[in-house]
Amino acid sequence: MISSTSIEGDGSRANANVFALFEASATANIDRPFLIVDGAPLLTYGAMLAETARAAAWLQSIGVARGGRALVQVHKSPAAVILYLACLRAGVVFIPLNTAYQESELAYFLSDAEPALLTASLGLPAETVAFAGKRVLISGALGTAPWASVEGGLLTVEATSDDAAAILYTSGTTGRPKGAVLTHGNLASNVLTLGQAWRWRDDDVLLHALPIFHAHGLFVALHCALLGASPILFHERFDAGAVIRALPAASVFMGVPTFYTRLLAEPSFDAALCEHMRVFVSGSAPLLDATFDAFAERTGHTILERYGMTEALMVTSNPYDGPRIAGSVGPALPGVSVRVVAEGGRPAPANAPGILEIKGPNLFAGYWRNPEKTAEDRTADGWFISGDIATEDEAGFIRIVGRAKDLIISGGYNVYPKEIELAIDALDGVAESAVIGVPHPDFGEGVVAVVAHTPGSALEPVAITSALATQLAAFKRPKKVVVVDELPRNAMGKVQKAELRNQHKHAFAAS
Incomplete structure (x- = not known):
């Protein structure tokens, strides 16, 4: 099981770059497989360190300095993972974009983020959108990556826990997307907490079928595996048949509810197939009670549902040990505080709906270049107003009732x-x-x-x-x-x- 360690160390001299956590785990397990593609190891953890060092040096060589921003619209691939880790390692602010965004949408992100680098996959809008700065195409194959021929590499740059590591844009369903600035401290505190809460083990193997432009696939699934130096069965997209074939070699699977309904639709998905699995985690959307019950009946495993959001990463989780309740996202994670507030700012009674508010080291630094919205979404005493309507029972278990705007x-x-x-x-x-x-x-x-x-x-x-x-x-x-x-x-x-x-x-x- 992973031990929780402080990222602060002795304070002023400590390197709070979240990559330093992954680097320490990888250094202790250099021969362990990192990415496994189509059943074959593609990179070891030692090779990951070398590859990210070269990629970080390449970023520096093309003028993307520490604190610079990289806007990234690429297909999920091993090269995309290395680019992300290289940005962390070099202190570059990583800004992933949904591959579905179109040219008119990208124009907004470019004007708002003002990146030093735009990285694209062939055929995606970012390849052709008007951009006066540095643009680089990535095919996905490591052998053709722009850093492949770089000799040597860049050591992990020192960062503070307050330094920006990534900007994730919200969906923008009620207006222009807002960029949530997530710091190295946010990412590090959250992965250390999840490693403990979900009892991550030294022999775990993660089956990764989520996209990596979103917090779930990037900051939850990928980070947990990196912290544990766990092998990753790397799938570029979710395919129920492919996941079923890979499951016997895995111990951890993270998915959205749709993944689980599609698995349940496969007749071959049964308890025998899942006997090596340690935990199934669900998030990013509400899990229907019927899916929760059907999954448990079919496999003997109870899905562990949790709750998070772009601005706060993971906030609550059903317990690893203890009851996992259908329709509930569990109590607050260790070190994170939540409260349910009724109209007028009063605490809501048990099981009564109110607005969920959040506080903790997981909470983002603010919205990029939008201090008015940042202030609007915080209370006078420093709590973040999530916009989610929730209830909390006597045991501290949270249920999400809906969005305030809904x-x-x-x-x-x-x-x-x-x-x-x-x-x-x-x-x-x-x-x-x-x-x-x-x-x-x-x-x-x-x-x-x-x-x-x-x-x-x-x-x-x-x-x-x-x-x-x-x-x-x-x-x-x-x-x-x-x-x-x-x-x-x-x-x-x-x-x-x-x-x-x-x-x-x-x-x-x-x-």
């Missing part, structure tokens, strides 16, 4: 979408649901339920409305039900409620 106020009553979604999801023929509020001429907002049916089911809106009549108060019941094949999602599996609100904004226009 709260529906219909006829003066507060309606929490999650409560309605749970009732709908329990009905026969329902795969999942999303409840939204849209303009209503009489009630201010009207409740709309968008419901995805299970394959082959003939689900009718009237059947849903009738079933809810005896389960929910009248003001909570959807005034309109729409049945669809599937709900719109982003790359991390989150349902895009902003898109649904736009699609159905005229639902009551003639009411």
